[in-house]
Amino acid sequence: MLGYPEANPSKAKRMKTLEYKVKKVLLDMHVDFHKPLAIAFSGGLDSSVLLSILVRIIGHENIRAIHVCHNIRPKEELEKEKIILQKTCRDMNIPLTIVNIRQGAISEYAHRTKCGVEAAARQYRYHALIRTAQRFGISTIATAHQADDQAETFFLRLLRGGRLEALGGILQSRLVDSTKDIYIIRPLLSFRRYELEAFARENSLEWSEDSTNRDNSFLRNRIRHELIPLLDTRFPSWRSSIESYQLQAQELKSLVTSIARQRMPTMVRGRGKDAILDQTLFKKEEALVRREILRLFLMQLGLEDIVNQGVLRSLEHAILKRAPRIEAGRCQFDLSCGVVKYIGKADSSSAFLDRSISHLKDLWKLDEFFLKVREPGQYECGPFRIVVSQSKYDPSSNIAAIDKEDFIYLSIPLSFPFVFRNRKEGETISHGTFSKDLDAIFKKQKISSESKHIITILEDEYGIAAILLMTFDGKLNIKSYYPPQLLCEKRKIMYILLSMKGDF
Secondary structure (H helix, E strand, O other), X not given: OEEOOOOOOOHHXXXXXXXXXXXXXXXXXXXXXOOOEEEEOOOXXXXXXXXHHHHHHHOHHHEEEEEEEOOOOOHXXXXXXXXXXXXXXXXXXXXXXXXXXXXXXXXXXXXXXXXXXXXXXXXXXXXXXXXXXXXXXXXXXXXXXXXXHHHHHHHHHHHHOXXXXXXXXXXXXXEEEOOOOEEEEOOOOOOOHHXXXXXXXXOOOOEEOOHHHHOOOOHXXXXXXXXXXXXXXXXXXXXXXXXXXXXXXXXXXXXHHHHHHHHHHHHEEOOHHHOEEEHHHHHOOOHHHHHHHHHHHHHHOOOHXXXXXXXXXXXXXXXXXXXXXXXXXXXXEEOOOOEEEEXXXXXXXXXXXXXOOOOOOOOHHHOOOEEEEOOOEEEEEOOEEEEEEOOOOOOOOOOOOOOOOOOEEEEEEXXXXXXXEEOOOOOEEEEOOEEEEHHHHHHHOOOOHHHHHHOEEEEEOOEEEEEEEEEEXXXXXXXXXXXXXOOOOOOEEEEEEEEXXXXX
């Protein structure tokens, strides 16, 4: 569907007024008109108006339009929209970059992460915008959110629930990539849709209409087409009331963030993904401050994508209940030794909580053995035979059908269940404030590269309990490496017989 203009004799004055107001907003946000700027250009009314105004203020030389095609609408509609996009940018002499999302990718992501299609599309869209801006060396991305979007977002977040700060609404400026200093700005946030529509008609702009905007199966559309018209009729002053709440929410958020930032240097040690959070100091804070500290901590770990109220509450609950380990947002965290330590993504984590009982492969030469041990007994895994007991080994017993003269006898503090697995490239062992790279341990112990594939890790819910540094010179030899702070309250001594089940 296309929107076309209607002539109005007073258009020049109104166009000048809107242009002046937007320019003032940009100056207040300290936007440098001499630096390149990207605009998220959907081809709809709002972004078409924003593009037109930016060209008037900045000039076409420093503007790039970025269109993200989600491929969730009919192909015919997308083709018509593409024609309008290209014509508009050509007429304004603006370079256009179109990013195509693979068809079905957004619905797959929504299903996998249990979020709505709208939320999934937004994730893809912002990721595409940021990556494209980086590609062209652009640090500012303008989006065309306006005042009606702000009101709709307030009700959307209110009805869905979540963090109180979310009621503060859409921010006019936001840092989205601290490493590249990329900002998203929203110059139209104080303008109503009818103002933009008047500008578009008076300026002879052509725009496209997204058919999904008429689909009331989406909550935002029901708010737009049903709730807001009702409020306009029954409660004419509702917008100013919402603005007051949003301002208070923003002020509260600013205060809590300020307090959290002041507290964090004393309780967070390390940088990036190696950062750890002191649980004792964390527990002393008020609930709002605790969750803000967790949010900032996850951001520091580079886990912005998993930050939501559910993840923050799960982590907080696990810390307060002294859980040894927690999975939140498909990420694993070790809580066993008084700190919060990020382990890795759950899908690729070696943590036993997410793995099957039987080993993944019995091809030890490929460095891919894995066994979960739930109770005492005999097991086989990779190149090894293993006997696990909670009592000392009796040589006269027949518990192990192995060559009694060619085995290793170990006593290790462990708890059931535990895993017997191969080491991973680049793995680090961490307990409390102690952290050490496994390769550094191998080097110090003079383990040859030829022997690394049979180095074995014993890991329980409290973390890595032992590293078996193995060598073979006609006979299996093992040096056991135990990390410091190994003994936890629930760990007991396990007795393990270990032998090779085949030729080395």
